[in-house]
Amino acid sequence: MASTIKDIRAETGLGLATISKYLNGGNVREENRIKIEEAIKKLDYHPNEMARGLVTKHTKTIGFVINNIASTFSGSLLQHASTYLLERGYSTMICDSNNSVRQEAENIRFCLEKLVDGVLLIPVSKDVSVLNPLKKAGVPVVLLDRELPGADCDSVVIDNRASAERAVEELIRCGHKRIGVIHSEEYTGMERFEGYRSAMQKAGLKTPKQYEYTRPVHSSELGYDGMKAFLGLKNPPTAVLLSNYEVTLGVLMMMNDKGLYCPEDLSIVSFDELILPMVMKLKLTIVVQPIEEICAEGVRILLKRVEEKKDFQPQKVTLHASMKIGASIKEI
Amino acid sequence: MASTIKDIRAETGLGLATISKYLNGGNVREENRIKIEEAIKKLDYHPNEMARGLVTKHTKTIGFVINNIASTFSGSLLQHASTYLLERGYSTMICDSNNSVRQEAENIRFCLEKLVDGVLLIPVSKDVSVLNPLKKAGVPVVLLDRELPGADCDSVVIDNRASAERAVEELIRCGHKRIGVIHSEEYTGMERFEGYRSAMQKAGLKTPKQYEYTRPVHSSELGYDGMKAFLGLKNPPTAVLLSNYEVTLGVLMMMNDKGLYCPEDLSIVSFDELILPMVMKLKLTIVVQPIEEICAEGVRILLKRVEEKKDFQPQKVTLHASMKIGASIKEI
DNA sequence: CTGTTAGCGCTTTCAA
DNA sequence: TTGAAAGCGCTAACAG
Numbered sequence: 001m002a003s004t005i006k007d008i009r010a011e012t013g014l015g016l017a018t019i020s021k022y023l024n025g026g027n028v029r030e031e032n033r034i035k036i037e038e039a040i041k042k043l044d045y046h047p048n049e050m051a052r053g054l055v056t057k058h059t060k061t062i063g064f065v066i067n068n069i070a071s072t073f074s075g076s077l078l079q080h081a082s083t084y085l086l087e088r089g090y091s092t093m094i095c096d097s098n099n100s101v102r103q104e105a106e107n108i109r110f111c112l113e114k115l116v117d118g119v120l121l122i123p124v125s126k127d128v129s130v131l132n133p134l135k136k137a138g139v140p141v142v143l144l145d146r147e148l149p150g151a152d153c154d155s156v157v158i159d160n161r162a163s164a165e166r167a168v169e170e171l172i173r174c175g176h177k178r179i180g181v182i183h184s185e186e187y188t189g190m191e192r193f194e195g196y197r198s199a200m201q202k203a204g205l206k207t208p209k210q211y212e213y214t215r216p217v218h219s220s221e222l223g224y225d226g227m228k229a230f231l232g233l234k235n236p237p238t239a240v241l242l243s244n245y246e247v248t249l250g251v252l253m254m255m256n257d258k259g260l261y262c263p264e265d266l267s268i269v270s271f272d273e274l275i276l277p278m279v280m281k282l283k284l285t286i287v288v289q290p291i292e293e294i295c296a297e298g299v300r301i302l303l304k305r306v307e308e309k310k311d312f313q314p315q316k317v318t319l320h321a322s323m324k325i326g327a328s329i330k331e332i
Numbered sequence: 333m334a335s336t337i338k339d340i341r342a343e344t345g346l347g348l349a350t351i352s353k354y355l356n357g358g359n360v361r362e363e364n365r366i367k368i369e370e371a372i373k374k375l376d377y378h379p380n381e382m383a384r385g386l387v388t389k390h391t392k393t394i395g396f397v398i399n400n401i402a403s404t405f406s407g408s409l410l411q412h413a414s415t416y417l418l419e420r421g422y423s424t425m426i427c428d429s430n431n432s433v434r435q436e437a438e439n440i441r442f443c444l445e446k447l448v449d450g451v452l453l454i455p456v457s458k459d460v461s462v463l464n465p466l467k468k469a470g471v472p473v474v475l476l477d478r479e480l481p482g483a484d485c486d487s488v489v490i491d492n493r494a495s496a497e498r499a500v501e502e503l504i505r506c507g508h509k510r511i512g513v514i515h516s517e518e519y520t521g522m523e524r525f526e527g528y529r530s531a532m533q534k535a536g537l538k539t540p541k542q543y544e545y546t547r548p549v550h551s552s553e554l555g556y557d558g559m560k561a562f563l564g565l566k567n568p569p570t571a572v573l574l575s576n577y578e579v580t581l582g583v584l585m586m587m588n589d590k591g592l593y594c595p596e597d598l599s600i601v602s603f604d605e606l607i608l609p610m611v612m613k614l615k616l617t618i619v620v621q622p623i624e625e626i627c628a629e630g631v632r633i634l635l636k637r638v639e640e641k642k643d644f645q646p647q648k649v650t651l652h653a654s655m656k657i658g659a660s661i662k663e664i
Numbered sequence: 665c666t667g668t669t670a671g672c673g674c675t676t677t678c679a680a
Numbered sequence: 681t682t683g684a685a686a687g688c689g690c691t692a693a694c695a696g
Binding site: 054056 | 688689690
Binding site: 346347348349350353358359360361364383385386387388389 | 681682683684685687688689690
């Protein structure tokens with residue numbers, strides 16, 4: 001049986017409150033401090049977080065509800081966020097929504113039942129109403145990587161439109177005019193698509209429907225099928241914007257199948273750092289997202305909201321994603 | 333404020349104990365059952381797991397202490413294990429050891445302080461003593477993917493030696509004699525190395541030191557540098573066994589750098605399914621691990637130990653990994 | 665600064 | 681079957 005605060009009392013002869021106060025960083029007479037510390041060591045005492053939580057109403061646990069743990073980018077967010085949380089003494093309860101809106105709703109309920117202090121959410125749903133149970137329970141939530149239109153809660157995202165726009169501008173600068181885009185219908189996919197449209201429009205270039213390929217969710221299949229469709233056109237695009245890592249994998253697969261090379265046969269700009277291009281001797285030109293900063297900010301805001309009682313305006317943090325120039329664009 | 337069992341009492345006029353009994357699946361008079369259910373619905377009541385846990389001494393939380401969350405294979409284990417746990421009403425607390433023995437020890441302490449009911453561990457350390465705190469606290473643990481020599485606890489692994497042996501035998505069957513191996517010094521890396529040695533020995537083939545390249549931890553750098561070393565030899569191996577996914581990535585990178593192709597210039601057998609080879613139009617011959625089964629078994633055993641009081645003999649489950657024949661071996 | 669006291673929300677005897 | 685009462689381990693007034 002683990003020792004309790006009462007054992008410490010028996011050992012030191014002090015009152016429960018004094019010991020509790022010491023445990024919570026209060027001021028205790030030097031002499032007593034030593035007594036308590038010795039007793040703690042001797043008895044190998046560890047506070048029972050459950051009893052503590054029953055009184056204080058918090059669990060020091062954050063729920064991380066992730067769109068899809070198998071997604072490379074989301075997985076990285078989990079990795080860094082959980083590390084930051086651990087550093088601050090919080091545990092991370094992981095709930096994979098597996099790209100399912102229903103599962104996501106269940107995950108949120110689950111978090112609530114487990115009495116998490118807050119939630120980090122990479123949403124699958126596009127409907128603000130998923131947040132309702134959280135709102136009702138008064139549990140703070142910070143959106144990571146994706147916004148929810150109309151949500152009045154904190155979020156940390158990157159400047160998706162602007163960075164997609166810059167990426168396409170780079171394509172245009174290199175002389176490309178027939179530029180395609182493969183994107184998902186998720187928040188990031190759509191934002192990046194808007195950036196593409198904006199860049200094309202500003203340059204006075206056409207964006208025919210056949211140059212746009214889309215699917216609900218990012219996947220290598222999306223890239224594979226999209227590229228296949230482009231290659232079947234009479235006038236395929238000479239360059240494409242790819243809205244994430246998995247999509248890029250799929251595109252490269254299709255190009256391999258067809259015996260095509262990048263950038264000789266097709267120019268590419270993409271999102272997210274890849275280990276892959278190293279394996280392929282292909283230096284992709286990509287938009288690099290500041291993963292660690294996203295997590296650092298997200299955790300910082302969430303814990304601020306959790307630990308400080310008074311609430312403040314929802315913070316919408318937009319971080320800047322930088323471009324890394326590679327060699328996947330042919331100058332024409 | 334969330335409603336409590338007392339609100340249910342006020343609503344139904346029943347006793348606390350009766351309501352509690354209902355909540356825990358006990359027999360209650362039909363008439364009362366209905367009353368309680370209506371009150372629960374009306375008040376949107378959810379049991380406070382913390383108060384419950386304070387009495388019952390369990391949290392319905394499992395700690396998942398992972399060697400390195402960024403490892404592709406370990407990440408997959410996390411994904412599936414957390415899904416199985418969720419299905420059984422358990423939450424998964426994720427703790428990334430980031431390949432550090434010290435961090436791993438801290439993670440285990442953290443799990444204990446958080447009063448997890450059990451731990452799923454992919455160990456970094458090779459020393460059984462990491463388990464001591466768990467043992468002392470009486471918290472069950474199941475090792476996943478890796479054994480700890482001398483540990484008398486449950487574990488679920490694959491037949492690493494035998495499958496590596498089969499992989500190398502395939503190389504030999506295709507006529508290769510100069511066969512190298514790149515592996516880590518982790519449990520899986522070493523086991524697979526032993527399988528290599530065994531196959532070579534049985535075939536009467538030499539295993540010169542220069543054909544063995546090793547590092548403490550699996551990484552693409554290990555593969556990259558290992559391959560580089562092999563290529564610098566007067567008589568490089570014509571085929572290699574690669575002990576995991578990341579190593580394979582590194583080897584393929586190096587081959588790209590040197591303008592070499594698989595299997596024309598070098599034959600490869602590897603572990604773990606890769607999306608990569610599809611991207612590269614290269615069908616690797618690989619050992620496929622039954623990831624979902626590993627997790628299903630691990631979770632099953634752990635929860636059995638958690639939920640059943642009486643303890644049983646430690647179970648060492650060894651699952652079979654199958655070979656998937658591709659086209660990465662040249663017949664010579 | 666210290667100690668006593670009263671719960672937090674729930675389960676669990678135990679008697680009815 | 682039911683309900684009153686005790687108590688899980690801790691914190692938070694409050695009085696000293």
